[in-house]
Amino acid sequence: MQRLATKVACLLVLVLAVSGCDRGTPLLLVKAVAVGVPSLAPFFDERSGLGEDAPDVKAQPVRGSLQQGDTPGLYGGSKQPTVCDVNRLKAFLTDPGNDRKAQAWARALGITTGEIPEYLDRLTPVLLRHDTLVKNHDYKKGKAVPYDSLLQAGIAILVDQQGQPAVKCSCGNPLRPFTGDTNGVSVTFENGNKEWKGYDRSSVVAVRPAARPLEKITLVDVDDPDRGINRPVGTGGAKDATFDTRKTEAVPSLEGKTFGEARQALADKGLATGYDSGSVPADSARVTATDPPAGTELRFGEYVLLSVAEGSSPQDGDTTSPPPSEPSVSGPSTPGTSAPESSGGASKSPSVGPSTSPSTSPSTTPSTSTPSGPSTSTSPSAPISPPTSVTSSPPTVTSAPPETTSAPPVTTSASPPVTTVAPPPGTESAPEEPTASVAT
Known part of the structure; x- marks a missing residue:
């Protein structure tokens, strides 16, 4: 009995530790990936020279954990133009001897192996300026195995045309959008990835796609913050243009x-x-x-x-459409992204003025409207007044149609000595009214 109680107590401690004790939902476990630490199961040999991280980059403060891919200064650059060798990565992936890895790599990014060269040509190398949440992938038993990870600032990556992380340069691992709650993660530092100096939970970001494809990525030089870099999308640094960030x-x-x-x-x-x-x-x-x-x-x-x-x-009359959202992020990469944290209240249809609604809710008190033609509708619950009898000196009398009827006006014949007006059709709830006779 005592042994059972001990096991239950240990289990409760474990549950509380994972759930954060005071949180309603469990924290999402995220694996830390530090600068320069090789992956245990990389797609490509990290010594092959695919990319080079910048170990001295300090994570910058951020105002909001979910940022768009076109946020100015989100990423960094360097005077060293090649932080990621895209041509070498392309050659590896298109080599028939690496077809199995290429298939797993392409599948993780939602493309075909035939689309790999064109896809890589649209990517742009950058350096992270924030500790960044992504959906990372290991290569195990011929498959791309996804896991949530936190990439340290200074890691070199390739971003897509909407500014989302797509590939980790040093190992070629594909990256996809982080889809969890950025405020509900628990980062684990293991397998050589010790907690790095300057790690600050408030500096962690996830990236959602820019509202539109980018022509250039605006970077900040990680070695000289006064130097900005305009890097055309799909280029590796040879066509950079600089500007003064001051x-x-x-x-x-x-x-x-x-x-x-x-x-x-x-x-x-x-x-x-x-x-x-x-x-x-x-x-x-x-x-x-x-x-x-x-x-x-x-x-x-x-x-x-x-x-x-x-x-x-x-506001009323506003026809402006907000920029489209991506997947979700929360996270990196053009292929299918959504923004997990995006929230907002229910939207209301713009008002277009009184008395233009085509129908009335059953719970709304019916109101009388001025007829605008033969198609004017009448509330079923409102009683309809009988037509007014009219006597005039001429032998022929024509009665005016009721004001609220949806039926076309009834025309009486002039020949008979008596004109009969029928009640308006289509008013099932109105009581029957006797016909009105007009003597000549």
Whole structure:
């Protein structure tokens, strides 16, 4: 009995440790991957020279754990142009002797082996400036085995056309979007990946796709933060253009814009978007304030914190569509991404003015509307008044149709001495009314 009690106690301790004790859902276990530490099951030999990490990069602070792939300064570069040898990776994957690995590699990224060369030509080498969550892959028994991992800042990767991590350079392992809750992870440091100096949970990010394909990636030199790099997508550094990151831009006026519109406006000015809520605001949420305020001068890559009215919907008459979301991220890579943390309230259809609704809810008190033609509808619950009898000196009398009937007007004949008007058709709930006679 005592042994059973001991086992139960140990089990409870384990459950509490994994669940974080005070959390409603268990934490997601994530494996740390440090700079320079070889993978235990890589796709390619890490000594083959596919890529080179930068061991001295310090993780930068971030304002919001889910960032888009076009966030200015999200990634870094270097004066050393080749941090990832794409041509060597392409040669390896297209070698018939490596066909089995190529098939597993392509399958992990959602492409075919025949699409590998074109896919690699669209990727761009960068260095991580943040500890970054991804869906990593090991190569085991001929298959790509996925696992959640945290890549340390300074690791060289290839990103796709929407700025999401696609390949880890040193080993060629394919990367996909991280799909978990970035605020609910537990990082395990093992297999030589000791907790690195400067590790800070608040600097961890996951990447969701940019709203549109990029023509260039804007980087910050990891050795000289005053030097910016514009790197055309699909190039390895030979076509880089540099700029001064100390040049400032004024924060634009963003109040009233949607979060998606504001984020794009900031990116166009070289400024990053920050938020202080637990999850990224919905693209349709309305911006209520910025910190710092409009007009403040900031240098390239600095954050502007956006406050939004959560659950807000586009204003009346607003036909602007928010930028499309990706998968999800939360995470890296063009092939199928979604944003796991994106949240927002239910949207409302824009109002178009009173008395234009084609139907009335059963719980709504019916209201009388002015007829606009023969197709005017009548509420079934409203009684219909009988037609008014009209007597006039001429022998022929024509009765006007009821105001609220949906039937066409009834025309009486002038020949008979008596004109009979029938009650309007289609009003099943209205009581029967006697016919009205008009004597001549």
